[in-house]
Amino acid sequence: MSVSNYIIPFKQIGIEDLPKVGGKNASLGEMFNQLTSKGINIPDGFALSADAYRLFRKENKIEQQLNDLLESLDRKNLSNLSSIGEKARQLISKSVLPEEIKKECKEAYFNLCEQCGVKVLDVAVRSSATAEDLPTASFAGRMESFLNISGVEQLLDAIHRCYISLFTDRAIKYRHDMGFMDMDIAISAGVQQMVRSDKASSGVAFTIDPDSGFKNTIVINSIWGLGENIVQGRVTPDEWTVFKPTLKDGKYDPILRNHCGKKEFTMVYADKADQLSAEKTIINYDTSEAKKNELSLNRAEVILLARWCLQIEEHYGKAMDIEWAKDGLNHQLYIVQARPETVHAKGKKQVHEIFNLIEKSKLLASGIALGDKIASGKARILKSPLEGDQLLQGEILVTDITNPDWDPILKKAAAIVTNKGGRTSHAAIVARELGTVAVVGSGNATEAIKSGDKITVSCADGKDGHIYEGLLKWTVVEQDFSGLKLPKTSAMFILADPDRAFELSSYPNNGVGLLRLEFAISNSIRIHPLALCEPEKIKDKALQKEIHDLTKNYKDGKDYFVDRLAESVALVAAAFYPNDVIVRLSDFKSNEYANLLGGKYFEPHEENPMIGLRGASRYYSDFYRKGFALECRAMKKVREEMGLKNVKLMVPFCRTIEEGEKVLEEMKSNGLVQGEDGLEVYVMIEIPSNVLLADEFAKLFDGFSIGSNDLTQLTLGIDRDSSLVSYLFNEENPAVKGLIREAIRAAKRNHIKVGLCGQAPSDIPAFAEFLVQEEIDSISFNPDALIKGIENMNRAENKKK
Numbered sequence: 001m002s003v004s005n006y007i008i009p010f011k012q013i014g015i016e017d018l019p020k021v022g023g024k025n026a027s028l029g030e031m032f033n034q035l036t037s038k039g040i041n042i043p044d045g046f047a048l049s050a051d052a053y054r055l056f057r058k059e060n061k062i063e064q065q066l067n068d069l070l071e072s073l074d075r076k077n078l079s080n081l082s083s084i085g086e087k088a089r090q091l092i093s094k095s096v097l098p099e100e101i102k103k104e105c106k107e108a109y110f111n112l113c114e115q116c117g118v119k120v121l122d123v124a125v126r127s128s129a130t131a132e133d134l135p136t137a138s139f140a141g142r143m144e145s146f147l148n149i150s151g152v153e154q155l156l157d158a159i160h161r162c163y164i165s166l167f168t169d170r171a172i173k174y175r176h177d178m179g180f181m182d183m184d185i186a187i188s189a190g191v192q193q194m195v196r197s198d199k200a201s202s203g204v205a206f207t208i209d210p211d212s213g214f215k216n217t218i219v220i221n222s223i224w225g226l227g228e229n230i231v232q233g234r235v236t237p238d239e240w241t242v243f244k245p246t247l248k249d250g251k252y253d254p255i256l257r258n259h260c261g262k263k264e265f266t267m268v269y270a271d272k273a274d275q276l277s278a279e280k281t282i283i284n285y286d287t288s289e290a291k292k293n294e295l296s297l298n299r300a301e302v303i304l305l306a307r308w309c310l311q312i313e314e315h316y317g318k319a320m321d322i323e324w325a326k327d328g329l330n331h332q333l334y335i336v337q338a339r340p341e342t343v344h345a346k347g348k349k350q351v352h353e354i355f356n357l358i359e360k361s362k363l364l365a366s367g368i369a370l371g372d373k374i375a376s377g378k379a380r381i382l383k384s385p386l387e388g389d390q391l392l393q394g395e396i397l398v399t400d401i402t403n404p405d406w407d408p409i410l411k412k413a414a415a416i417v418t419n420k421g422g423r424t425s426h427a428a429i430v431a432r433e434l435g436t437v438a439v440v441g442s443g444n445a446t447e448a449i450k451s452g453d454k455i456t457v458s459c460a461d462g463k464d465g466h467i468y469e470g471l472l473k474w475t476v477v478e479q480d481f482s483g484l485k486l487p488k489t490s491a492m493f494i495l496a497d498p499d500r501a502f503e504l505s506s507y508p509n510n511g512v513g514l515l516r517l518e519f520a521i522s523n524s525i526r527i528h529p530l531a532l533c534e535p536e537k538i539k540d541k542a543l544q545k546e547i548h549d550l551t552k553n554y555k556d557g558k559d560y561f562v563d564r565l566a567e568s569v570a571l572v573a574a575a576f577y578p579n580d581v582i583v584r585l586s587d588f589k590s591n592e593y594a595n596l597l598g599g600k601y602f603e604p605h606e607e608n609p610m611i612g613l614r615g616a617s618r619y620y621s622d623f624y625r626k627g628f629a630l631e632c633r634a635m636k637k638v639r640e641e642m643g644l645k646n647v648k649l650m651v652p653f654c655r656t657i658e659e660g661e662k663v664l665e666e667m668k669s670n671g672l673v674q675g676e677d678g679l680e681v682y683v684m685i686e687i688p689s690n691v692l693l694a695d696e697f698a699k700l701f702d703g704f705s706i707g708s709n710d711l712t713q714l715t716l717g718i719d720r721d722s723s724l725v726s727y728l729f730n731e732e733n734p735a736v737k738g739l740i741r742e743a744i745r746a747a748k749r750n751h752i753k754v755g756l757c758g759q760a761p762s763d764i765p766a767f768a769e770f771l772v773q774e775e776i777d778s779i780s781f782n783p784d785a786l787i788k789g790i791e792n793m794n795r796a797e798n799k800k801k
Helices: 015-034 050-059 063-071 081-094 099-116 152-165 169-178 244-249 299-316 385-390 404-410 426-434 498-504 518-525 529-533 541-550 557-575 625-641 657-669 688-692 694-700 708-716 723-728 734-749 765-773 783-800
Strands: 007-009 045-048 122-129 145-150 187-193 201-206 217-224 238-243 255-259 265-269 282-286 320-326 333-340 351-357 363-370 374-381 396-399 415-418 437-440 454-458 464-469 474-480 490-495 512-516 581-584 647-651 681-685 703-707 753-757 778-781
Touching: 007 015, 007 099, 015 045, 015 050, 015 122, 015 187, 015 299, 015 333, 045 099, 050 063, 050 099, 050 187, 063 081, 081 152, 081 169, 099 152, 099 187, 122 152, 145 152, 152 187, 169 404, 201 299, 217 244, 217 299, 238 244, 238 299, 238 557, 244 299, 255 299, 255 557, 299 320, 299 333, 351 454, 351 783, 363 415, 363 426, 374 415, 385 404, 396 404, 404 426, 415 426, 426 437, 437 454, 437 464, 474 783, 490 498, 490 753, 490 783, 498 518, 498 557, 512 557, 512 753, 512 778, 518 557, 529 557, 529 625, 557 581, 557 625, 625 647, 625 657, 647 657, 657 681, 657 694, 681 688, 681 694, 688 694, 688 708, 688 734, 694 703, 694 734, 703 708, 703 734, 708 734, 734 753, 734 765, 765 783, 778 783
Parallel strands: 374 396, 396 415, 415 437, 490 512, 490 778, 512 581, 581 647, 647 681, 681 703, 703 753, 753 778
Antiparallel strands: 007 045, 045 187, 122 145, 122 187, 201 217, 201 320, 217 238, 238 255, 265 282, 320 333, 351 474, 363 437, 363 464, 374 454, 454 464
16 A cells, blocks of 8 residues: 555554554454454555544635534533534535545545455445544444445545544534533544445444453344344344353353343345445344344354453453454454453443332333332333424333434433333433443333333342332442451352342452352243253143243253253353352252142142242152253253353252151262362251251261341240231240251361351341350352441451451
């Protein structure tokens, strides 16, 4: 390529060239030069520098007019934003590209064509602002990119449109929000070899969990065709969560979870015959049912992409937001863009708010939850951003989808609800930036909700967000752990919902002392395990269809159960890795199992399920043995295939020594051998017989976990489900404390670990002091009680000194 004043090839661009070519192009050049040698595919190209844009303004004599327009913006209410944006865009649209720029672009384009071995090369033309992709400010999504550009005329048209996009309403508002109104923001146009993802797939990836800021995962989203559908929030993408430590290790499967999204639309390039300008280069069509149900990447591709993302993050030394594409012609993956992640760039919060909805009403719609907060107010249905003046401050915006044109409006919303979109859609990204409650991908919110309805939007229930009728009540508990020190006694979590694990892992803790499987089974799996082992016993046609729909991507329904349960446990094990995560094997009662899909065909009716067929007695029974085998397979997968050896297992409600021996033998027959590959098996101490025979149980198991609720119930003879005698339920009863004391001392005598799971140590300082004095190894708390519990433990330990 000959000497040029305004064209810079990618091979001559580094990250230090951001003032010349903007953040996007600087990053592309940096990766092309530094990372292609490491095996990462980056399409080649060139940048038209920011000086070219300045020449364009100067030769057309529009600099002063543009400055005057920006100066006239109503900076308080933005009341004249639309008119200023329209005038600025018209001004640039009527201007012409200088001949020198046209000449250099033409020469650079034909050189790139020759380099790629074609006469006419399809390229992407991307806007790149000089303030773009800084850690404190990203113009991402505020300006335009143009795909499938072919030939010099289309190239020059696309460059002109990039210049126009610097003055979209959303870009002007962003400049205002970020304090750039008085800066000389310029724009560079990047021209890059086109990846034919219209014939394959494309998407985005984050090297940090975009919701919680958890740093040990890479989240990859993928759809069929061009990635614009993700950015615009039109589709729900496939999603994979990859664990960095096992990805680096290379010995185990690093994919913690995958989800097949609906992928409602597929965007492809239009035929060349249909193209008149850079505006008419793509078409969008409904994805076929077969493709909707097919994952758009295979496992090998996901792992390769994740490795590239990790290399990019390590190169830049910070969390990154990455765009990728797969070429359907040569079947190769490519990285097409990377920028610093901005939402979590400021680091960990030391104060968390825990929201809890204390009322429920009619459920109007559900979707993907963003964050973990709750909001309520009056709904406002809007069809387009042109209706934005109808949205009053503090109302809840309900719409089909959003795109960057909505940005000036979204700040007014108390919550955002959309029919379409996934966790990386435009609405999701903006909601995180603003800290706004949002539920995306609800499917039918605009039909189920009417303007003026009073509604409550709750994201406090894990990954699912719910919209309820009416203004419901909720509580907020503020957890401030700035400066909080962990006590010598291990402070651990009691967890049920795996989707909260990443967020909660940032709290001060020593791991998870009790992970309940019941929530994952009832919410993620939903089907009774025996209904998957013996499907022929299900006679109800509607129920058969419901089970089929849930398991349709599996040849064998048993694999569905194993994979889903393994995913749930793996998310928690990864979140707290390498600290212990003690998984309590399922402890449903028969009446609770009966509520699972198909459960009524298998579960017996018991007068008192609380002390009936539960826990250990189910595992080795001829009745449930097949179901327990699926749990064992899932735990084996987590430890051996996924490499999460920090998982320990725990047997609940084990009434006798003989029962404990039978359970361990049953586990062994299913490949879970105590002591093999470091596998430890604990037992719950929740029945008086466990304490009376504690020395014998200690010889059989590797640790004790005292379940204070059941132990109190069975010591005092109280049905804890009965409100009539609830006033007698008291963990501080001398009989209960006596059994707890003896259980701790028995563990100490036998040199095994002992912990307690319960609310009392956080609610009652004297109870925490009692446990610390007895030198218990750990105390586990529900998330909303952890901080208070740690404070009580610290006071107890200081008093003990």
